[in-house]
């Protein structure tokens with residue numbers, strides 16, 4: 525399995541992965557990701573070089589976005605003074621579910637963040653999705669706080685999220701060829 529930076533050619537694949545995830549999420553009874561993700565926003569993150577693709581010999585297995593840019597309105601000024609990297613849009617294709625690929629990508633992200641000098645790996649999960657929040661707790665994230673719409677910090681836009689963080693650390697995955 526390899527991990528490499530996404531290019532504009534991956535846009536359709538990424539939109540399809542997102543679509544597949546949102547269909548699957550419907551079967552779990554959550555309202556997470558029921559609105560289509562805007563292609564232009566996705567393209568701009570690809571162009572920023574922060575979207576990564578995981579592929580095996582046959583198909584796209586997963587994607588992760590890892591950025592040093594915090595989403596506005598979620599983290600306080602004090603938190604933002606601590607050097608951090610943020611995981612967004614982690615998706616494992618259903619063909620590859622149940623193999624801890626998501627966990628391995630969180631380790632990859634923590635390793636990359638550590639090497640970039642970040643102390644924290646942070647993320648925001650869907651505010652109402654308890655099973656997803658438990659997933660992150662199982663993967664060593666500590667709950668920080670839930671931001672609900674209308675109380676965004678720093679006077680930022682109306683955003684919401686269950687915030688989690690875990691310290692970054694070195695982790696080498698022998699079975700993931702890093703082509704980034």
Ligand SMILES: CC(C)(COP(=O)(O)OP(=O)(O)OC[C@H]1O[C@@H](n2cnc3c(N)ncnc32)[C@H](O)[C@@H]1OP(=O)(O)O)[C@@H](O)C(=O)NCCC(=O)NCCS
Nearest residue numbers: 545614615616621622623624625626627648649655656659
């Ligand atoms: C979250 C994700 C990347 C984890 O991948 P993974 O480590 O390979 O783990 P799996 O897909 O096998 O899921 C592990 C467990 O978490 C649960 N889970 C994962 N995402 C979930 C979600 N969004 N809502 C509810 N449960 C979820 C799965 O149902 C599974 O539960 P089980 O162990 O009882 O079967 C993957 O499940 C996924 O793509 N989920 C949909 C997109 C998503 O929610 N991404 C996170 C955005 S913050």
